[in-house]
Amino acid sequence: DAGVTQSPTHLIKTRGQQVTLRCSPKSGHDTVSWYQQALGQGPQFIFQYYEEEERQRGNFPDRFSGHQFPNYSSELNVNALLLGDSALYLCASSLGFRNTEAFFGQGTRLTVV
Amino acid sequence: DAKTTQPTSMDCAEGRAANLPCNHSTISGNEYVYWYRQIHSQGPQYIIHGLKNNETNEMASLIITEDRKSSTLILPHATLRDTAVYYCIVRPLSGGYQKVTFGIGTKLQVIP
Numbered sequence: 001d002a003g004v005t006q007s008p009t010h011l012i013k014t015r016g017q018q019v020t021l022r023c024s025p026k027s028g029h030d031t032v033s034w035y036q037q038a039l040g041q042g043p044q045f046i047f048q049y050y051e052e053e054e055r056q057r058g059n060f061p062d063r064f065s066g067h068q069f070p071n072y073s074s075e076l077n078v079n080a081l082l083l084g085d086s087a088l089y090l091c092a093s094s095l096g097f098r099n100t101e102a103f104f105g106q107g108t109r110l111t112v113v
Numbered sequence: 114d115a116k117t118t119q120p121t122s123m124d125c126a127e128g129r130a131a132n133l134p135c136n137h138s139t140i141s142g143n144e145y146v147y148w149y150r151q152i153h154s155q156g157p158q159y160i161i162h163g164l165k166n167n168e169t170n171e172m173a174s175l176i177i178t179e180d181r182k183s184s185t186l187i188l189p190h191a192t193l194r195d196t197a198v199y200y201c202i203v204r205p206l207s208g209g210y211q212k213v214t215f216g217i218g219t220k221l222q223v224i225p
Contacts, residue, residue, distance in 0.1 A: 004156070040217065041217060042200055042214070042215025042216050043215045044215070045213055090157070092156075092157075101159045101162075102159060104156030104158070106156050
Protein backbone atom coordinates (compact mmCIF):
# COMPACT_ATOMS: atom_id res chain seq x y z
CA ASP A 1 0.00 0.00 0.00
CA ALA A 2 1.73 3.12 -1.23
CA GLY A 3 1.74 6.08 1.05
CA VAL A 4 1.62 9.69 -0.08
CA THR A 5 3.90 10.22 -3.06
CA GLN A 6 5.17 13.56 -4.31
CA SER A 7 7.02 14.54 -7.43
CA PRO A 8 9.55 15.76 -8.19
CA THR A 9 11.73 15.35 -5.09
CA HIS A 10 13.92 18.31 -5.93
CA LEU A 11 13.46 21.25 -8.27
CA ILE A 12 15.41 24.36 -9.16
CA LYS A 13 13.60 27.30 -10.76
CA THR A 14 14.47 30.85 -11.70
CA ARG A 15 12.80 33.86 -10.11
CA GLY A 16 9.66 34.81 -12.06
CA GLN A 17 9.03 31.33 -13.41
CA GLN A 18 6.08 29.11 -12.67
CA VAL A 19 6.20 25.67 -11.03
CA THR A 20 3.83 22.72 -10.65
CA LEU A 21 4.21 20.15 -7.90
CA ARG A 22 2.29 16.88 -7.81
CA CYS A 23 0.88 14.69 -5.09
CA SER A 24 -0.79 11.28 -5.06
CA PRO A 25 -2.64 10.59 -1.81
CA LYS A 26 -2.47 7.42 0.24
CA SER A 27 -4.74 4.71 -1.12
CA GLY A 28 -8.29 5.26 0.10
CA HIS A 29 -7.79 8.92 0.99
CA ASP A 30 -9.83 11.64 -0.68
CA THR A 31 -8.55 14.86 0.91
CA VAL A 32 -5.25 16.55 0.12
CA SER A 33 -3.59 19.42 1.95
CA TRP A 34 -0.47 21.35 0.99
CA TYR A 35 2.10 22.91 3.30
CA GLN A 36 5.18 25.09 2.89
CA GLN A 37 8.10 24.48 5.22
CA ALA A 38 10.92 27.00 5.22
CA LEU A 39 14.30 25.91 6.53
CA GLY A 40 14.26 25.65 10.31
CA GLN A 41 10.54 26.35 10.57
CA GLY A 42 7.45 24.23 11.01
CA PRO A 43 5.05 23.50 8.15
CA GLN A 44 2.65 26.29 7.20
CA PHE A 45 -0.77 25.38 5.83
CA ILE A 46 -1.39 26.55 2.25
CA PHE A 47 -4.75 25.01 1.30
CA GLN A 48 -6.84 21.87 1.37
CA TYR A 49 -8.76 20.13 -1.43
CA TYR A 50 -11.76 17.86 -1.07
CA GLU A 51 -14.18 16.76 -3.80
CA GLU A 52 -12.08 18.70 -6.31
CA GLU A 53 -12.71 22.00 -4.54
CA GLU A 54 -10.55 24.20 -2.37
CA ARG A 55 -12.12 23.92 1.07
CA GLN A 56 -9.74 25.87 3.27
CA ARG A 57 -6.91 28.27 2.65
CA GLY A 58 -4.09 29.59 4.77
CA ASN A 59 -2.45 32.99 4.56
CA PHE A 60 -0.85 32.63 1.14
CA PRO A 61 -1.16 34.95 -1.89
CA ASP A 62 -3.10 34.10 -5.02
CA ARG A 63 0.16 33.15 -6.72
CA PHE A 64 -0.37 29.84 -4.97
CA SER A 65 -3.13 27.81 -6.58
CA GLY A 66 -4.09 24.20 -6.75
CA HIS A 67 -6.20 21.55 -8.31
CA GLN A 68 -7.58 18.17 -7.36
CA PHE A 69 -8.39 15.54 -9.95
CA PRO A 70 -11.18 12.92 -9.92
CA ASN A 71 -8.66 10.28 -8.80
CA TYR A 72 -7.93 12.52 -5.73
CA SER A 73 -4.41 13.40 -6.83
CA SER A 74 -3.50 17.05 -6.59
CA GLU A 75 -1.26 19.74 -7.99
CA LEU A 76 0.19 22.84 -6.41
CA ASN A 77 1.00 25.69 -8.77
CA VAL A 78 3.08 28.70 -7.87
CA ASN A 79 3.34 31.62 -10.31
CA ALA A 80 5.87 34.45 -10.46
CA LEU A 81 8.31 32.66 -8.18
CA LEU A 82 10.16 34.69 -5.58
CA LEU A 83 13.39 33.81 -3.82
CA GLY A 84 11.33 33.50 -0.62
CA ASP A 85 9.32 30.67 -2.13
CA SER A 86 12.31 28.39 -1.68
CA ALA A 87 11.14 25.73 0.75
CA LEU A 88 10.09 22.14 1.27
CA TYR A 89 6.55 21.68 -0.02
CA LEU A 90 4.65 18.95 1.76
CA CYS A 91 1.49 17.18 0.74
CA ALA A 92 -0.70 15.44 3.30
CA SER A 93 -3.67 13.20 2.65
CA SER A 94 -6.52 12.09 4.84
CA LEU A 95 -9.92 10.45 4.66
CA GLY A 96 -12.71 12.97 4.66
CA PHE A 97 -12.78 16.71 5.01
CA ARG A 98 -13.05 16.49 8.77
CA ASN A 99 -9.92 14.45 9.11
CA THR A 100 -8.23 13.37 12.26
CA GLU A 101 -4.97 11.89 11.05
CA ALA A 102 -3.04 13.21 8.11
CA PHE A 103 -0.32 11.26 6.34
CA PHE A 104 2.49 13.34 4.87
CA GLY A 105 4.63 12.73 1.82
CA GLN A 106 8.38 13.21 1.73
CA GLY A 107 8.03 16.62 0.15
CA THR A 108 9.42 18.49 -2.83
CA ARG A 109 12.44 20.68 -2.19
CA LEU A 110 12.03 23.81 -4.32
CA THR A 111 14.97 26.16 -4.76
CA VAL A 112 14.38 29.50 -6.47
CA VAL A 113 17.51 31.20 -7.81
CA ASP B 114 -7.21 29.71 17.40
CA ALA B 115 -4.85 28.50 20.09
CA LYS B 116 -1.11 28.37 19.69
CA THR B 117 1.42 26.20 21.43
CA THR B 118 4.74 26.72 23.18
CA GLN B 119 7.42 24.04 23.28
CA PRO B 120 11.05 23.95 24.40
CA THR B 121 13.41 24.37 21.48
CA SER B 122 15.47 21.28 22.24
CA MET B 123 15.80 18.35 24.63
CA ASP B 124 18.17 15.45 25.18
CA CYS B 125 17.22 11.96 26.34
CA ALA B 126 19.35 8.90 27.10
CA GLU B 127 18.62 5.86 24.96
CA GLY B 128 16.26 3.46 26.74
CA ARG B 129 14.91 6.11 29.07
CA ALA B 130 11.53 7.79 28.84
CA ALA B 131 11.38 11.00 26.87
CA ASN B 132 8.88 13.53 28.21
CA LEU B 133 8.12 16.38 25.83
CA PRO B 134 6.04 19.23 27.25
CA CYS B 135 3.69 21.54 25.41
CA ASN B 136 1.87 24.61 26.63
CA HIS B 137 -1.47 25.54 25.04
CA SER B 138 -2.98 27.88 27.59
CA THR B 139 -5.46 29.45 25.14
CA ILE B 140 -6.91 26.18 23.88
CA SER B 141 -10.65 26.20 23.16
CA GLY B 142 -13.12 23.61 24.37
CA ASN B 143 -13.50 22.00 20.94
CA GLU B 144 -9.80 21.85 20.11
CA TYR B 145 -7.78 18.68 20.21
CA VAL B 146 -4.08 18.36 20.94
CA TYR B 147 -2.12 16.65 18.16
CA TRP B 148 1.48 15.52 18.10
CA TYR B 149 3.57 14.95 14.99
CA ARG B 150 7.26 14.31 14.53
CA GLN B 151 9.58 14.97 11.65
CA ILE B 152 12.72 12.96 11.17
CA HIS B 153 15.38 14.74 9.17
CA SER B 154 14.55 14.97 5.46
CA GLN B 155 11.19 13.23 5.85
CA GLY B 156 7.60 14.43 6.01
CA PRO B 157 5.91 14.81 9.42
CA GLN B 158 4.53 11.63 10.96
CA TYR B 159 1.36 11.54 13.04
CA ILE B 160 1.92 10.26 16.58
CA ILE B 161 -1.18 10.74 18.71
CA HIS B 162 -4.01 13.11 19.55
CA GLY B 163 -6.40 13.71 22.45
CA LEU B 164 -9.10 16.00 23.82
CA LYS B 165 -9.02 15.78 27.60
CA ASN B 166 -8.36 12.19 28.55
CA ASN B 167 -4.96 10.57 28.54
CA GLU B 168 -4.30 8.58 25.39
CA THR B 169 -1.91 5.76 24.56
CA ASN B 170 -1.01 3.98 21.36
CA GLU B 171 1.83 1.83 20.12
CA MET B 172 4.08 4.84 19.66
CA ALA B 173 3.51 7.05 22.68
CA SER B 174 1.33 8.28 25.52
CA LEU B 175 -0.30 11.68 25.76
CA ILE B 176 -1.00 13.22 29.15
CA ILE B 177 -3.28 16.27 29.15
CA THR B 178 -3.69 18.31 32.32
CA GLU B 179 -7.15 18.65 33.83
CA ASP B 180 -7.40 22.32 32.84
CA ARG B 181 -6.17 21.34 29.31
CA LYS B 182 -3.67 24.18 29.28
CA SER B 183 -0.69 21.88 28.84
CA SER B 184 0.21 18.36 27.80
CA THR B 185 3.14 15.96 27.75
CA LEU B 186 4.08 13.47 25.09
CA ILE B 187 5.82 10.43 26.54
CA LEU B 188 8.02 8.08 24.54
CA PRO B 189 8.41 5.26 27.08
CA HIS B 190 11.71 3.82 25.90
CA ALA B 191 13.48 6.23 23.57
CA THR B 192 15.65 4.81 20.80
CA LEU B 193 18.10 6.52 18.48
CA ARG B 194 15.43 6.39 15.78
CA ASP B 195 13.25 8.69 17.91
CA THR B 196 15.67 11.56 17.27
CA ALA B 197 13.47 14.08 15.48
CA VAL B 198 11.63 17.39 15.73
CA TYR B 199 8.36 16.97 17.64
CA TYR B 200 5.45 19.29 16.94
CA CYS B 201 2.51 19.92 19.24
CA ILE B 202 -0.49 21.56 17.57
CA VAL B 203 -4.10 22.24 18.45
CA ARG B 204 -7.06 22.17 16.11
CA PRO B 205 -10.78 21.42 16.15
CA LEU B 206 -11.62 17.82 15.28
CA SER B 207 -14.45 18.94 13.00
CA GLY B 208 -12.44 21.62 11.31
CA GLY B 209 -9.34 21.58 9.25
CA TYR B 210 -5.83 22.86 9.46
CA GLN B 211 -6.63 26.37 8.28
CA LYS B 212 -5.43 28.16 11.36
CA VAL B 213 -3.06 25.53 12.70
CA THR B 214 0.36 26.77 13.67
CA PHE B 215 3.07 24.12 13.78
CA GLY B 216 5.72 26.35 15.29
CA ILE B 217 9.34 25.24 15.30
CA GLY B 218 8.75 22.25 17.58
CA THR B 219 11.12 20.51 20.00
CA LYS B 220 14.27 18.97 18.63
CA LEU B 221 14.72 15.73 20.58
CA GLN B 222 18.19 14.24 20.56
CA VAL B 223 18.41 10.66 21.85
CA ILE B 224 21.89 10.00 23.16
CA PRO B 225 23.49 6.52 23.12
